[in-house]
Amino acid sequence: MDYGNLHEANPPKQTADEKFNEGIAVLHGTGSKKIDKGYATVCIVEARDRGSDVARGMCLLNGWNCEKNLSEAISYFRKAASIGNVHGVHGLAVCLLPGEENLLEDPKEAIRLLRIAAEKNHSRAQCELGHCYRHGIGVEANIKQAVFYYRLSATSGDSRGLCCLGACYHIGLGVEKDVRKAIEFYMRSAEQGHPSGQFNVGCCYKYGLGLKRDRSLAVHYFMASARANNRCAMRQLGICYQYAEGVQKSTKRASAWFLRAALLGDSDSQWHLGWNFKLGRGCKRSWSKAV
Secondary structure, X not given: OOOOOHHHHOOOOOOHHHHXXXXXXXXXXXOOOOOOHHHHHHHHHHHHHOOOXXXXXXXXXXXXXXXXXXXXXXXXHHHHHHOOOHHHHHHHHHHHXXXXXXXXXXXXXXHHHHHHHHHOOOHHHHHHHHHHHHHOOOOOOOHHHHHHHHHHHHHOOOHHHHHHHHHHHHHOOOOOOOHHHXXXXXXXXXXXXXXXXXXXXXXXXXXXXXXXXXXXXXXHHHHHHHOOOOHHHHHHHHHHHHHOOOOOOOHHHHHHHHHHHHHOOOHHHHHHHHHHHHHOOOOOOOHHHHO
């Protein structure tokens, strides 16, 4: 019997912070990890139960195994941030950014906190700081700075940062337009499971943008994105099924995808679904629903 590797068979139990870090990596797809929200939730709830303040804040913010409570989430993020926890700093910043549920908006303070987290190499904070510079949220819009932070985030393997940097290259925003580079970043983002990265790769295949047109592959990427609740991908799937683009025609499936996207607020899908109800295409004809 080999006693030399017994320690490998029984590794030491992770600390609460280590468990949280594992969860946050697969929640966001950071550090080149693939997104797995189910496993992320399990890790973060376990970290909370072991006493992690930042994990408790995340659970309260998202309603994981508890009721949502933004004010309590902020309290726990603030407590974690006060002892130098970079995830606590980032969580507090997220709660202060403009949003439907953020009643305590303070964009300038959010920017200050994002800068602190970004300087500590928090890749998602870097990406969000880039987003703020791009759209002028809490700071004067500055496309060059946006690209700078997107690049920092992408360099750390953040799935969203990769997608955002790809979009900059795709349209020539703050950098020279380069569709091939855009696709490279989109692909890396998609491989890590980011729904926008998957959607963008699907569009490139569907329309032959920098890639050989392949509507079957487009459907593959749209399906992956739609399963992550991307309403734009749902709409594209509806179009693909309605007009037999890369799949066998099925107006019933088309209407089902348009409905899912419409319920998430996609106005184009609402328009498509209205016409299908009017014509009885893939669903029972209904003038009232069409209107």
